[in-house]
Amino acid sequence: DTAVSQTPKYLVTQMGNDKSIKCEQNLGHDTMYWYKQDSKKFLKIMFSYNNKELIINETVPNRFSPKSPDKAHLNLHINSLELGDSAVYFCASSQGVYRLNTEAFFGQGTRLTVV
Amino acid sequence: KQEVTQIPAALSVPEGENLVLNCSFTDSAIYNLQWFRQDPGKGLTSLLLIQSSQREQTSGRLNASLDKSSGRSTLYIAASQPGDSATYLCAAPNSGGYQKVTFGTGTKLQVIP
Numbered sequence: 001d002t003a004v005s006q007t008p009k010y011l012v013t014q015m016g017n018d019k020s021i022k023c024e025q026n027l028g029h030d031t032m033y034w035y036k037q038d039s040k041k042f043l044k045i046m047f048s049y050n051n052k053e054l055i056i057n058e059t060v061p062n063r064f065s066p067k068s069p070d071k072a073h074l075n076l077h078i079n080s081l082e083l084g085d086s087a088v089y090f091c092a093s094s095q096g097v098y099r100l101n102t103e104a105f106f107g108q109g110t111r112l113t114v115v
Numbered sequence: 116k117q118e119v120t121q122i123p124a125a126l127s128v129p130e131g132e133n134l135v136l137n138c139s140f141t142d143s144a145i146y147n148l149q150w151f152r153q154d155p156g157k158g159l160t161s162l163l164l165i166q167s168s169q170r171e172q173t174s175g176r177l178n179a180s181l182d183k184s185s186g187r188s189t190l191y192i193a194a195s196q197p198g199d200s201a202t203y204l205c206a207a208p209n210s211g212g213y214q215k216v217t218f219g220t221g222t223k224l225q226v227i228p
Contacts, residue, residue: 033216035218040220041153041202041220041221042218042220042221043204043218044218045216045217090158090159092159103147103149103161103164104149104161104206104216105161106151106158106159106160106161107158108157108158109157109158
């Protein structure tokens with residue numbers, strides 16, 4: 001039973017298209033994240049939501065828009081895709097900051113290729 | 116702002132050796148530190164989570180230590196096996212406010228049979 005699941009696993013699309021990546025967690029966590037892993041394997045946070053509220057918004061182009069319909073879901077919508085958006089995108093969740101036992105769990109990643 | 120560095124970037128060892136992976140972080144006011152494993156083309160698997168009040172955490176052949184005062188954590192792997200080959204990442208949260216986790220650049224480990 002997957003804890004953090006992302007769909008799709010692979011996504012190939014043309015420049016200029018709009019696409020979405022979905023993420024769901026069944027851990028009952030109240031905080032979810034989107035990370036981008038670039039070609040050098042460096043993981044960088046993009047967004048974080050706590051109880052459907054945006055709490056972290058790094059310097060990310062506004063073509064990227066996260067949406068959290070409920071605290072178990074955090075979707076990532078990308079408009080006008082560019083070649084540089086090609087990367088692996090990871091969704092993660094944790095129980096937030098107010099408990100010491102805050103362990104982050106990650107999805108399997110979505111490999112986005114923009115051609 | 117938290118910065119996390121891992122040394123070495125890559126490591127190749129013969130099977131059976133014990134090895135140590137290093138992680139340094141700049142902001143020592145952390146709640147915890149987490150070690151992950153990433154296999155090629157796959158997601159991240161959590162290995163160990165060390166609370167700020169702990170100095171060590173063990174799981175099987177893995178032992179992670181945390182020294183907040185010096186801003187360092189180590190991951191010790193005993194009796195390495197080819198199946199341990201992967202990239203190992205440490206992640207430390209930023210202090211204050213909501214949790215924001217900063218990852219290190221990773222150590223790519225290859226265990227040679």
